[in-house]
Amino acid sequence: MKILVCISHVPDTTSKINFTDGDTKFDTNGVQFVINPNDEFGLTRAMWFKEKQGATVHVVNVGGPETEPTLRKALAIGADEAIRINMAPTDGYSVAKQLAQVVKEGDYNLIIGGRESIDYNGGMVPGMIAHLTGASFVNNCISLEIENDTATAIREIDGGKETLKTSLPLVIGGQKGLVEESDLRIPNMRGIMQARSKPLQTKEAVDAAAETQAVQFEKPAPKGAVKLVDSVDALVDLLHNEAKVI
């Protein structure tokens, strides 16, 4: 089995979000970047397939040279090779086009992406890769087992879950549940040393015009101060008469 894990390079979940250039660009100043959490659950599941079923695991990211430390971290966790498509990711579709090209050239049969990236929350890239490559697709995937070419996936749905049967080639949009939080791996010194000599290939982007373009960013309006109350009677009264939510 040849696995491609698509990695987004995103601000850490604790980041304060600010914009520059007249609110047209994300301000990366002082921001720590990490592997997108949904992708990290998928990468960790891929490590399981590598160790138990002999799969080969490659990771890929669409981004500039500044994203390489994030790919190196994925190599330190245990991926065999990394690919960086040298392009500023502008919209989901143009990124999906790049990744679909990598999938076709590398003949991958399991493509693991995240349910969404925690920066732009597009949640569209895995589905578009599946469409562009003709692979099957399962989103919100919380469990994945593969035997030969058959896959059994569990998908989280509102209020429950759904078991699906499908086959490779397959694209998933993964999330927590694929592995537990406690299964996530912190690279050890040996992994970090090995990652330095693992292949990290840079490829030029294929032509793909962006279909959407962010023109302006803004932060939510500042919130009014909390109204502190000292009795449940006062709270119920406010919820009924002021907020009108009960």
Added chain:
Amino acid sequence: MSVLVYTESEQGTFKKAAQEVVSYAKGIADAMGTTVTAVAVNGDSPESLGQFGASKVLSVQNDALKAFNAEAYSDVIAAAAREEDAKVVVISSTANGKFVAPIVAAKLDAGYVPNVTGLPENTEPFQVKHSVFTNKAFATTEIKTEVKVVGLAKNAYGVHENATDASTVDFSPETNNGNVETVSVDKATDKVTIADAEIVVSGGRGLKGPENWGMVEELAETLGAATACSKPVSDMGWRPHSEHVGQTGKPVASNLYIAIGISGAIQHLAGINASKTKVVINNDPEAPFFKAADYGIVGDAFEVVPQLTEKLKEFKAQNG
């Protein structure tokens, strides 16, 4: 040229998100001087969508589509868009909506923006505002393609009545299941889900242990609310992962969110920020949640929550 809207149903009953997304599509159609066509799969009384502004409903009745299948449903929506020559396709950003929308967009060569929070600021060029960085910010994005797919954030626009006579047309496009088969569905039918709930009651580490969740559940039951929890609580196995709300868990966009014993980590606040009214109950007045909440009680949850439940029971008895 009409605006096409996909309307989700559950066991034949249209979801509230479907009513909302039709209301929203009507707003776009008015701005563009056109009408709304809805497409529904196995929905009962499709003409009822006229109440929210649909002039026409393409109604698919097909037993093979009983279980949701993203590939097949995207075939239906894309075929409907072509049939109507729609330039704007609206899909609610629910879990299934987010599954199907990117595939629809790819099939129609359309640009797609999810989590849109209001009507387009312009229709030429077509610009929409949407939440990014898990509700920590908003972006205004231009969709440059001829056909546009817009994903509406849940509970962002609201349901608006707009009585219109809707004609129902049987629609039976070809579909293919993308080689994905549903084996089983495991869903509690007696509980309100976090996604559909108007009110969510959520507990954190301050509750000290899973054995103390009885009072959270009783409060939720009194309010007809869904129960949820913070990340540490699900990581420690006190509550199932499906209840974890926050940046890496489920998003919440309810009308009322009650946080009990949750300190309010930035990731948690991001995940629940789209909720309209937030209440915090915490014994630590310095808890960051107080900065994000509308109403707060500084106090011991073990005293306040049972009192609140009692008071609400009285309130419900008086107000029906």
